[in-house]
Amino acid sequence: MSRIPMTVRGEQLLRDELQRLKTVDRPRIIAAIAEAREHGDLKENAEYHAAREQQGFCEGRIKEIEAKLSNAQIIDVSKLPNTGKVIFGTTVELFNIANDAAVTYCIVGDDEADLKVGKISVNSPIARALIGKEEGEVVVVQTPNGAVEYEVSGVEHIV
Known part of the structure; x- marks a missing residue:
């Protein structure tokens, strides 16, 4: 099975x-099942x-997390050398050449990705296009709306 990249925080x-x-959740659900059983006809x-449906979701999530943790490749970004290149765990400032907009993304594992706070998955198209690039390079990212050109305006090793 393949390793799942993950930051220490993730x-x-x-x-x-x-x-x-x-x-917390498992004992609460077990208590709810026991209480519901006392009401008679199941x-x-x-x-x-x-309650049984909640139990199924809870047990499924437990198994999913345990599997992810067993296959996780924990990457401590603070211990990586600062090469100036975009790698897993770096924070990247991009300048959209077409509309003069600046965006900042942190490249993290799949489970940590949250676009609202600027964290994108290492497996996303934009992150795959950015990996290995340096400050000042122009990157073309294929999006559903066509190709978008970004200039890498900053690379930091902070999560």
């Missing part, structure tokens, strides 16, 4: 979620079926 967030699922007991 690993910690997954471990925190796993801990919450196992120690065939027509909506509370019981809803």
Whole structure:
């Protein structure tokens, strides 16, 4: 199975979620199932079926997180040499040549990606186009709306 790149912070967030699922959510759901069973006939007991469905989602998420953590390749960006090139974990400032707009992205693992806060997945088209580039280089990114040209205006090794 392939390794899943992940920052130290991303690993910690997954471990925190796993801990919450196992120690808070799972016992709460088990208690809800037990309470629903006390109400009698399980065939027509909506509370019981809803709790069982929640249990399925919870157990599925636990297995998913455990699998990701077992295949994770934890990359501590602070220990990587600053080569000036765009690599996993770097923060990149881009200048859109067509509309003079500046954007900043941090390249992180799939689970950490959140465009609202400027974190993009290492597997996204823009991140794949940026990997290995240096400040001052022009990058052409293929988007659904056509090719977009960006100039790399800054590269920092902070997450």
